[in-house]
Amino acid sequence: MSNGKQRPHRTGTRPGEPVPTGLAAPLNPGRIGAYLGLAVLGVLVGIAGAFVQAAWFPGGLLLALVAAAGVFYGGRLLTGTQIGALAPAAGWLISVVVLLGGRPEGDYLFGDELGLTLFMLGGMAIAVMCATMSRSPQQGADSGRPGK
Numbered sequence: 001m002s003n004g005k006q007r008p009h010r011t012g013t014r015p016g017e018p019v020p021t022g023l024a025a026p027l028n029p030g031r032i033g034a035y036l037g038l039a040v041l042g043v044l045v046g047i048a049g050a051f052v053q054a055a056w057f058p059g060g061l062l063l064a065l066v067a068a069a070g071v072f073y074g075g076r077l078l079t080g081t082q083i084g085a086l087a088p089a090a091g092w093l094i095s096v097v098v099l100l101g102g103r104p105e106g107d108y109l110f111g112d113e114l115g116l117t118l119f120m121l122g123g124m125a126i127a128v129m130c131a132t133m134s135r136s137p138q139q140g141a142d143s144g145r146p147g148k
Helices: 029-055 057-079 082-100 113-132
Strands: none
Touching (some): 029 057, 029 082, 029 113, 057 082, 057 113
């Protein structure tokens, strides 16, 4: 039953056409929910990190940055997109700016300025690294090596 027209696949594209990805992909409620959940997780990690880095300065700072890196990289792996790393990073940044921005009296809510600076700059650097890293290799993909 071939009349010259190709039937669209479930993705809405014809066979042989590339499936749109990233911002060109159709909206998916599950993916939007995952991004919102990652943003909330980023807020929680930012709040916890603000407390931990101020309480136990050198070790707490490292612990807070490792937790942020885990959430950012985990979001990237979970969704397979850059937005997966940027959603928790946005939530993290908003919570950190609100908590560490200072009070109207002019003093900070938490610790010393060195810890705050390292926490903010380190977290932003980690977010950029996780968002701009290359895609992870696919399972079962051909490695290109002969004999495999």
